[in-house]
Amino acid sequence: MRPAGLRTHLLRAAVVPLLALAGIALLWSFLDHNHRRETRMMAEQYASNLSVAYAAAVNLHRLNAEAHYEAYVTTPAVLDLLRQANEVDANALPVVRGRLYRQLLPVYRKLRAQGLRQLHFHTSRSESLLRFHRPERAGDSIADVRPAVRMANERLRAVSGFEGGRVLPGFRYIFPIVVDRRHYGSVEFSLPFEEIHRELDRLLPGSEIALMLSRAVTVDLVFAEHRNLFSPSPLHPELLIEHPDVSRLSGRLADTANASALMEQLSRHHAVHAAISAGSHLALPLIIDGQGYLVSLHAIRDIAGERAGFIVAHTQAPQLLAARASMRGELAIGSLLILLCAFAAQRLLQQRRELRLQRSRLQAITEHMDQGLYVLDAEGRATYINGAASRMLGYTAEELRGEIIHDLIHNHALSDHMPLAQCPAFNATRQLESFRGIEWFVGRDKRLFPAELSCRPLIEDGVHIGSVNLFTDITERKAREDELVHQATTDPLTGLANRRRFMLEAEHELARVQRYNHGESTLLMIDLDHFKDINDKHGHSAGDAVLLHLADLLRHNLRALDLAGRYGGEEFVILLPSTSADEGWRLAERLRLALANSPTDFEGLSIAVTMSIGLTTLRAGDRSMAAVIERADEALYSAKEGGRNRVEMLAAAQPAGTNQLPKKP
Amino acid sequence: MKVLAALLLILATQLASAEPLRFAPLPVRDGETLLRETLPLLRWLEQRTGRALVIVQPADHQQLMAGFIRGDIDLAVLGPLPYVMLRERFAAAEPLVHWLEVDGQPHYRCALVSFAGDNIALSTLRRQRIALTQPLSTCGPLLTDALLRRDAGFGLAATRAEYVGGHDSVALAVIAGEFAAGGMRESIAHEYAHLGLRIDALSAPVPGFALVANSERVDAALLSVLREVLSAASATDRRHWGPTYRHGARPASDAGYEHIRHLIADAPPEVRP
Numbered sequence: 001m002r003p004a005g006l007r008t009h010l011l012r013a014a015v016v017p018l019l020a021l022a023g024i025a026l027l028w029s030f031l032d033h034n035h036r037r038e039t040r041m042m043a044e045q046y047a048s049n050l051s052v053a054y055a056a057a058v059n060l061h062r063l064n065a066e067a068h069y070e071a072y073v074t075t076p077a078v079l080d081l082l083r084q085a086n087e088v089d090a091n092a093l094p095v096v097r098g099r100l101y102r103q104l105l106p107v108y109r110k111l112r113a114q115g116l117r118q119l120h121f122h123t124s125r126s127e128s129l130l131r132f133h134r135p136e137r138a139g140d141s142i143a144d145v146r147p148a149v150r151m152a153n154e155r156l157r158a159v160s161g162f163e164g165g166r167v168l169p170g171f172r173y174i175f176p177i178v179v180d181r182r183h184y185g186s187v188e189f190s191l192p193f194e195e196i197h198r199e200l201d202r203l204l205p206g207s208e209i210a211l212m213l214s215r216a217v218t219v220d221l222v223f224a225e226h227r228n229l230f231s232p233s234p235l236h237p238e239l240l241i242e243h244p245d246v247s248r249l250s251g252r253l254a255d256t257a258n259a260s261a262l263m264e265q266l267s268r269h270h271a272v273h274a275a276i277s278a279g280s281h282l283a284l285p286l287i288i289d290g291q292g293y294l295v296s297l298h299a300i301r302d303i304a305g306e307r308a309g310f311i312v313a314h315t316q317a318p319q320l321l322a323a324r325a326s327m328r329g330e331l332a333i334g335s336l337l338i339l340l341c342a343f344a345a346q347r348l349l350q351q352r353r354e355l356r357l358q359r360s361r362l363q364a365i366t367e368h369m370d371q372g373l374y375v376l377d378a379e380g381r382a383t384y385i386n387g388a389a390s391r392m393l394g395y396t397a398e399e400l401r402g403e404i405i406h407d408l409i410h411n412h413a414l415s416d417h418m419p420l421a422q423c424p425a426f427n428a429t430r431q432l433e434s435f436r437g438i439e440w441f442v443g444r445d446k447r448l449f450p451a452e453l454s455c456r457p458l459i460e461d462g463v464h465i466g467s468v469n470l471f472t473d474i475t476e477r478k479a480r481e482d483e484l485v486h487q488a489t490t491d492p493l494t495g496l497a498n499r500r501r502f503m504l505e506a507e508h509e510l511a512r513v514q515r516y517n518h519g520e521s522t523l524l525m526i527d528l529d530h531f532k533d534i535n536d537k538h539g540h541s542a543g544d545a546v547l548l549h550l551a552d553l554l555r556h557n558l559r560a561l562d563l564a565g566r567y568g569g570e571e572f573v574i575l576l577p578s579t580s581a582d583e584g585w586r587l588a589e590r591l592r593l594a595l596a597n598s599p600t601d602f603e604g605l606s607i608a609v610t611m612s613i614g615l616t617t618l619r620a621g622d623r624s625m626a627a628v629i630e631r632a633d634e635a636l637y638s639a640k641e642g643g644r645n646r647v648e649m650l651a652a653a654q655p656a657g658t659n660q661l662p663k664k665p
Numbered sequence: 666m667k668v669l670a671a672l673l674l675i676l677a678t679q680l681a682s683a684e685p686l687r688f689a690p691l692p693v694r695d696g697e698t699l700l701r702e703t704l705p706l707l708r709w710l711e712q713r714t715g716r717a718l719v720i721v722q723p724a725d726h727q728q729l730m731a732g733f734i735r736g737d738i739d740l741a742v743l744g745p746l747p748y749v750m751l752r753e754r755f756a757a758a759e760p761l762v763h764w765l766e767v768d769g770q771p772h773y774r775c776a777l778v779s780f781a782g783d784n785i786a787l788s789t790l791r792r793q794r795i796a797l798t799q800p801l802s803t804c805g806p807l808l809t810d811a812l813l814r815r816d817a818g819f820g821l822a823a824t825r826a827e828y829v830g831g832h833d834s835v836a837l838a839v840i841a842g843e844f845a846a847g848g849m850r851e852s853i854a855h856e857y858a859h860l861g862l863r864i865d866a867l868s869a870p871v872p873g874f875a876l877v878a879n880s881e882r883v884d885a886a887l888l889s890v891l892r893e894v895l896s897a898a899s900a901t902d903r904r905h906w907g908p909t910y911r912h913g914a915r916p917a918s919d920a921g922y923e924h925i926r927h928l929i930a931d932a933p934p935e936v937r938p
Contacts, residue, residue, distance in 0.1 A: 095782040098840045098861030102780075105841045135837060136856040224905050228705045243704070 016349065020342035027334045035327040039285035039320055047283035047296035049204060050313050054298055057199030058171060062160045065173030065189040072107045073177065073187050082121070082177055082184040085129060097130050097138065108132040111189070115198065117170055118190035124183045126150050133190075134167055137223075142166060145221045148303040152176045152186045161303035164217030167226060168242070171196055172303065193242075206315050208259065212239035213309035217302055234263035236276050239309060261288050262314060266295060275299070279307040285320050292320030370472070372451075375458070377466040378430075380404050380420050392451075392473050394444030411440040411448060429457040429467035441471065449475045491566040493544060494551035499573075502565030506575050506625045510618050517620045522584030524574040525614040525632035526550075526591075529644040531570035534607060542602045543570075546609050549600040557591055573632070581617045581649060588613045588647040596645060610645035612636055685717035686883065689732070689741040691831075691874060691909060692723050692799070698833060702907020709902060713894045714887065725830075726750075726801035733758065739882050740891075742909065745872040745925045746803035750938055752919060760875040761892045762914035763921070766852055771915045772870035775804035776851040777812045780840050781863040787817040787846075795826040796835040796847030803871055804832070806936040807928060809848030812866045822935050836862050852908070871925060874909060875917045892916055 072078070081100045088096055100121065108119050119132040126143035143150045145166060152159045152174040160173045170190040177184040193211040200209050212233040218240045219227045230240040265288050266272050275282035275297050282297040294317045302308040366373050372389030374382050382405040385397040393400070393409055400408070406420045420426055428435035435455040442448050451471040458466040489501030497505070509521050528546065535543040547570065554564040554574065563575040576584050592613055599608040614636025622628050635650035642648060690703045699722065707718040721738060723729040726747045732738045734755045742764070743751065751758045763771040779785045785793075790813070798805045805828075810821035829838050835847035836857040846865065854864050876895065878888055895914040903911050929937060 094859045095780075095861040097859060098780055099782055101837075101840055101860055102842045105837075130860075135840075135860055136833070138859050226701060227905060228708055229701060 016342050016346045020338050023338045024335045031327050031331050043283035043285040043294045046294040050296045050298050053200050053203035057196045061191055069175045079179050086184050115195040117192040120188040122149050123185045126153050148172050148174055162300050162308050163302045164221040166223050169217050207313050209313040217308045235267050292317040372471045374469050409441045411442045425455045429455050432457045449473050450478050494566050496551050497565035499567050509577050510625055513618050514620045521618040522576040522579045523616050523632050524588050525636045526572040526611050528570040529610045545602040546600045584615055612639035612644045613647040615649040685719045686739045687721045688718050689721050689729050689738045691742045692725050692729050705905040706910050725799050739879050741877050742874055743877050744803040747801045749922050749925050757881040759878050759880045760917035761878050762876050762895045763873040763917040764914050765912040771873045773873050774851040775808035775868040776854045776864045777866035778854045778862050779846040779865055781861040791823045793845035795824040796829045796838045796844035797826050804848050804850050808868050810936040816866045872921045
């Protein structure tokens, strides 16, 4: 194969595999897109649940804090102590503070038992009046580090939300204390994340939830000695968690191999970094070590609206594995189908190429073969005609295609039109048989010609669907055959039947006579008188001229159905079918006289000649023509013996009354 | 100094892979406060020694001493009385440094406190509830009894004394009105002055809190390192440490505890540890 051909072949062979690969890639892309969308929706649903649960938890504790405020702070005793704290001088303030502590310590203990982390009273100037959670620390200003307290004291309205602090960050619920239009400061109930977590745990069972905070609300705000209570989160160095020694929740972040692996994975995930940088929410489906997780980063802001950190939640999600397995299964099945289709297409294309090649080869063969070829369908309509057939018949292939070709070209034994249903060639193939024979075809120019026809049925699933027909114009061959037959049965000098042909036809006539057993036929045996003398005297050419003269005479005086033959030398035989002995006798006499009265002209000479004739009849009782010939020969002998130039008859041995000889003239 | 620093570095490297040292802070303040105050010190020590430290928190002095003797505790912060009691039972207990008080002294005083708003006179404390830290706390029954006998004329046996745990607990219990008075460290009592806690009596100075090591579990080289780095810690190093440790340390020895041993000897049987 030449390089260009090889390249084309390779390109053609690569098209289907490349298309299959492209199909698989498209399928993978489609399924992967769907899978990602499905898992992203799972994660977003989980994130939505976390968001709702978080809002519910924060709100629930706000309602609790309002109830605590009403029940424990707005009592006359507490309000009186707060009034004193605002009115007494610095020396008396410790005792008032101590009394406030004494007054509310039972309440604080009770609220601590319920999860409260901090109970903190502030002055109207936003200084710490009394921290029940750190009673040894008081009097410091928190206006700068606690905007929420400043807002509550300045705007005299309740403020709630997440905020950092001097001790620990938390969820703050701050209520201004105003009595008779006198502002005594504010009180703050603060919950650790554990309390929010408790609610989230109840609302989102099966989830691991952690609080990760920015530096701005932790180490940048707390008392210096508290900074070590925070440590970097496993998620991002800029997000801090409460030290595991302080918060049991922090310890749970990576307390198992799975949790560690998840945090490790998240810490390297670009989407996590992007969400942390932007302070935005994030929902993420992940599969790590064969375990599915839904991860949500819920961004939280402090009361002032600044980024405070994230609530990071994750839950095991076996549905992610199921979705992935489903996607992989669909991909495998789809890919298999594509490969099967590609294989089938490849085979089909290959078969089509081979078929085209075969058809091309077949067409080349059929177009260049000398034999005519036409293909018929089951109804006898032409579906294909080769060039040779077109040339022989004089029709173009287009003219014949779809036509009942039999009606146009087939002529049975030169007879009138024969319907297709009676055509032996067509019927043979319809019966799933082959046909061979010599048929007469007629061309467009009405020329009849003999054709050697060979037909084979086309069979599909045992049903006849048409035929393949091959034919050859045998006009020339038939002419040659006729010539050979003529040469084999004709005397070359006289043009009469030779002895072999004569005997053959005479045998047929005898058989006919024997078969029908009625009528009679007559045989004349002729011998020229003294013919040897003519040869000796004038030469063989003169003898031949005499023989030709006699042959012409016979041809002119015999009927078409009579047969004259040269039996040998100067002996001739004449068969007169359906001719009685009398009729034969008269004919013989007429012939004798005609020859006697017409000398042969030869090279200026007039050569007179006579002939003797022996006559006999063919009878049903004759065993063979040899017997008939023998009898005629005897009659001829009698004519010779009788003086020549005469006719003698010898009847066959017949039953009495059946062998009446005519009288001699 | 350079040679010492090099030695410290080598030692730190060698110890880096060893198991963590178990550090027990003073069991007389509440757990969260102890944690907040102690963690910064431990992180600093880890950097300096290359040896990890973890906090263990026995509930009281008895548990601490039992754990120390069992070998469950490698380093402990102890007041003078618990140290003397431990040393009597376990000779491997070795004082490394004394933590200095806010005034920079390696000793402190015990106080008898009450709530200023209650305006209680010491003479009225007979049969009143008195808050004490723990039986083995230096400012516990031993010194509180001595103060009462000195300033009120009767001993602890004449009151209804109860243990409440740590010094903070004594202060808050008194402020809350649950006890008429209490015995505690003077320095801690000052932290609650803004809540109306009043010091009614003060003892003579006693040796300050000490970092005591189990010399059977901590090798001599590390003991030297600890004594050296803690004594040499700068104010900057100490700025995030808790109040107990923040004011510095000075090398300690067993010889400084003879005064405590005399107090024990002079105490009435009912308050003698």
